[in-house]
Amino acid sequence: MIKLQNVTKVYGNKTVVDAVSVRIQEQRLTAFIGSNGAGKSTLLSMISRLLKLDGGEITIDGTEVRQWNQEELAKTLSILRQSNHMNLRLTIRELVSFGRYPYSKGKLNKQDHAKIDEALSYTGISDIQNKYLDQLSGGQRQMAYIAMVIAQDTKYIFLDEPLNNLDMKHSVQIMKILRRLVDGLGKTVVIVIHDINFVSCYADNILALRNGKLVKNGETKQIITSEVLAGIYDMKIDINHIGGNDICVYYT
Incomplete structure (x- = not known):
């Protein structure tokens, strides 16, 4: 299990991740969502030790992330960055x-x-x-x-916006692969993603950030509601039930 306690990151006088405390469940596909600048990628980078924490603590399987041997961490957690x-x-x-x-x-x-x-x-x-x-x-x-x-x-797989600039076909293929990694191989997958409908259709859990703060954390069906999403994105989002999925409509 990955556990975060009051995790904080500050750049100059701006707090980009603000005292986030959460547990990431194993063998689930967890999506980090939120608007640009919410702190999603920064949080992902701190968990994977690409960025140093300015406050708080992250533990992976009971060991604080800064105490992990680099070689052993690379056998436990992998990350695919945007760049x-x-x-x-x-x-x-x-x-x-x-x-x-x-x-x-x-x-x-x-x-x-x-x-x-x-x-x-x-x-x-x-x-x-x-x-x-x-x-x-x-x-x-x-x-x-x-x-x-x-x-x-690795046991844990992190992906930072892996669907960026991809067409629909490849986006669906990748999400299906990530789903199979969880369901078939028992991996724990964490993904930063902007397309809320891919989240709704493929993710088990959602961690939602706004202005660096954790605003919602829970099962996907609990987060994909008009009321909750309005508090995350500050806009009206209607939910339609199509083919057994909750589809978000935010174009009008």
């Missing part, structure tokens, strides 16, 4: 192999290659694994990065 593109000319398979670095230190063995094959198959890109990243569409490239994270084979 994940590399300038190196790599094939998909070469990129995915980076996910095995915490185990292989660059010397891939039979087990590493098996994990790479599994990740490529899981994301449906085995047939193009020898293509170079600069030959891919945006959706294919993002799928390759998702495969890299899967190959890392």
